[in-house]
Amino acid sequence: MAGHIISVIGGKGGVGKSVFAANLALAFLKEFNLKPLLVDQDFAAGGDQNVILGMKPPKGLLECSQHSGMFDQPAMMKLAAQHPSGLHFLSAPPSPAAAKAINPDILGKLYKNMPNVYPLTVIDCGSTLDAYAIKAMEFSTLILLVTNPDILVMHQTRRMLTEIVENLFPLEMIETVLNRYTQTAAVSPATIQKNLGKPVYAAIPEDPQSHAAALTSGKPLVLAAPSATSSRAIHEMVRKMQQTQLLTKLSALKKPSRAQLAAAKAPVAGAAGAAGGAREKEVDAPRIPGGVVATTDPWSALKLRVHKELVEKIDFKKEGNSGAATKALREKCRAAVVDIxxxxxxxxVAPTRDDLQQLVKEILDEALGFGPLEDLLADDAVTEIMVNSASQIYIEKGGKPGLAKTVFSSNQQLMNVIERIVMPLGRRIDEKSPYVDARLPDGSRVHAIIPPLAIRGPTLTIRKFPKSRKTWQDLVAYGSITNEIADFLRLCIESRLNIVVSGGTGSGKTTLLNVLSAFIPAT
Known part of the structure; x- marks a missing residue:
């Protein structure tokens, strides 16, 4: 039977989640004679678990990230250190700087195989929802969110819970653990439940003397003081998990794992990335240039429903246009989309977390950005975007034109994007002024035409402004000109001669003009 992975994350730094994680793993070992694996993924702490366990392992996660073979039982016997209790342990790198060498995808490979090696793996994820924590959670059965009876900690825990849910992990797989609980605490379990919207799964009493003595002895609490109130509470929590079969029940949840991708199906036109394979095949219709592809597939229908509800929930006109306001609006919309x-x-429609992430991104791009053009605009290799119709987008990439994989769902969506582009520039486009030439803030040139001038529907061309200008040395390296021609052109500019630059679309006229302008003397 495959094992389970539990990710432990702190709502805030200093809540005692590392001590809790270590003792949780050991409680399972003591209660059910399991030999679990404890992973210290709290890279910011730089090896707190070493102190808690009283160990100095020669190998750990850093060596795992350098391992090129399978993470099977023989490999783990070499990579993981063994505690005298029987617990296996993978330590964190000695410093946050050293941890930067670890690739999250390698950790994903490790965690994917751990249920086949260990009956239980407990991962100390630290107190930051970074790429490493998300990767651990993707392969986890249960996420334990550790908090304290403190108002500030409760606030940060609520923020952490929101971030985890917004990353599309099921709320059901998250349980809250109240650590360092006292009867006289200002914040009660009922208050935490009210603020987090989830009941407290377990409360671990405050026991500073026992914890201090355990750390001094170099032994975890459940081994150093098994009769301490905190030790008993952790054992009770473990027994509760076993009696209610919590891990077994949660393992049936839809997990955000790439391994659970649905059987590949024909992607919807315009579907890119991991989500494409999970979408239903669209209505069979030829992709006719100028014709709009039918969007009756479940993916598009779901996007339209969510977008409609989003518009009803949020009044976009009341939101500001500053950078901070735009960022806040996107976060507000993201939370609303996840809620919907x-x-x-x-x-x-979206059976995995990758699909849901792609779905949320596409909805936000259509509501706040430039829809299917967002990824094309973000790609520095794309120099020109030519939208001939809603169902036909050509791009120039690496100097070569080609048909893009993305399309607009309708002429109205294309029209909305055109209006979103030109309105911040102080321009207008409508039936009275059915065309516009403008420049984006980054210098990119925009040309749009709409009906009645455009017979087949709105058209749009964006000539992207390069982030780095070409120099005459680049043209020489490309073989476009020689050093002698460059010297000749420089002399022509310095002599103030008239020069005509002519050529077809995309032939490099603007690039050459920029090179020539660099020859203009400063005085």
Missing amino acids: LNSEDTNT
Whole structure:
């Protein structure tokens, strides 16, 4: 039977989640004679678990990230250190700087194989929801969120819970552990439940004397003081998990794992990335240049429903246009989209976390950005975007034109994007002024035409402004000109001669003009 992985994360630094994680793993070992694996992934702490366990392992996660073979039982016997209790342990790198060498995808490979090696793996994820923590959670059965009876800690814990849910992990797989609880605490379990919207799964009493003595002795609490109130509470929590079969029940949840991708199906036109394979095949219709592809597939229908509810929930006109306001609006919209999707049945349309992430991104891009053009605009290798119609987008990439994989769902969506581009520039486009030439803030040139001038529907061309200008040395390296021609052109500029630059679209006229302008003397 495959094992389980539990990710432990702190709502805030200093809540005692590392001590809790170590003792949780050892409690399972003592209660059920399991030999679990403890992973110290709290890279910011730089090896707190070493102190808690009283160990100095020669190998750890850093060596795992350099391992090129399978993470099977023989490999783990060499990579993981063994505690005298029987617990296996993977330590964190000695410093946060050393941890930067670890690739999260390698950790994903490790965690994917751990249920086949260990009956239980406990991962100390630290107190930051970074790429490493998300990767651990993707392969976890249960996420334990550790908090304290403190108002500030409770606030940060609520923020952490929101971030985890916004990363599309099911709320059901998250349980809250109240650590360092006292009867006289200002914040009660009921208050935490009210603020987090989830009941406290377990409360671990405050026991500073026992914890201090355990750390001094170099032994975890459940081994150094098994009769301490904190030790008993952790054992009770472990027994509760076993009696209620919590891990078994949660293992049936839809997990955000790439391994659970649905069987590959034909992607919807315009579908890119991991989510494409999980979408239903669209209505068979030829992709006719100038014709709009039918968007009756479940993926597009779900996007339209969510977008409609989003517009009803948020008044975009009341939101500011500053950078901070735009960022805040995107976060507000993201939370709203996740909330709407929670009420939808997404199991067939978006069966994995990758699909849900792609779905949320596309909805936000259409609501706040430039829809299917967002990824093309972000790609520095794309120099020109030519939207001939809603269903036909050509791009120039690496100097070569080609048909893009993305399309607009309708002419109206394309029209909305055009208006979103030109309005911040102080320009207008409508039936009275059916065309516009403008420049984006980064210098990119925009040309748009709409009906009645555009017969087949709106068209749009964006000539992207390069982030780095070409120099005459670049043209020489490309073989476009020679050093002698460059010297000749420099002399022509310095002599103030008239020069005509002519050529077809995309032939490099603007690039050459920029090179020539660099020859203009400063005085």
